[in-house]
Amino acid sequence: EVQVVESGGGLVQAGGSLRLSCAASGFSLDDYAIGWFRQAPGKEREVISCMSSFDGHTYYAHSVKGRFTISSDNAKNAVYLQMNSLKPEDTAIYYCAASKYYGRRDYLPLDSDEYDYWGQGTQVTVSS
Numbered sequence: 001e002v003q004v005v006e007s008g009g010g011l012v013q014a015g016g017s018l019r020l021s022c023a024a025s026g027f028s029l030d031d032y033a034i035g036w037f038r039q040a041p042g043k044e045r046e047v048i049s050c051m052s053s054f055d056g057h058t059y060y061a062h063s064v065k066g067r068f069t070i071s072s073d074n075a076k077n078a079v080y081l082q083m084n085s086l087k088p089e090d091t092a093i094y095y096c097a098a099s100k101y102y103g104r105r106d107y108l109p110l111d112s113d114e115y116d117y118w119g120q121g122t123q124v125t126v127s128s
Helices: none
Strands: 003-007 010-013 018-025 033-039 046-051 058-060 068-073 078-083 092-099 122-127
Touching: 003 092, 018 033, 018 092, 018 122, 033 068, 033 078, 046 068, 046 078, 058 068, 078 092
Parallel strands: 010 122
Antiparallel strands: 003 018, 018 078, 033 046, 033 092, 046 058, 068 078, 092 122
């Protein structure tokens, strides 16, 4: 069974850090492009970071650049999102997604429609 599971969310004070994990089962993340999305109440889902398995290139949304870092551990078949200097506006449900079509292509998928598998999401709440 193909499955993507996020973990690591929680409640943190502004300025704090969290590390989100994305574990895959049933397929190898090394063959997929991986994206992290988030959706805040009343807002559309937005991409905040993604990583290409073609060349390891990464993308960060302007709102998180310099504060968040995406990384992968192929041995554990997992991807991580290190989030530092968290702000109350980072409060959202965070989702991990995997794209097979763009997995080995020189392209970073930024649209949610370009992803095949999604996790259930993990809540991140940043208090002021």
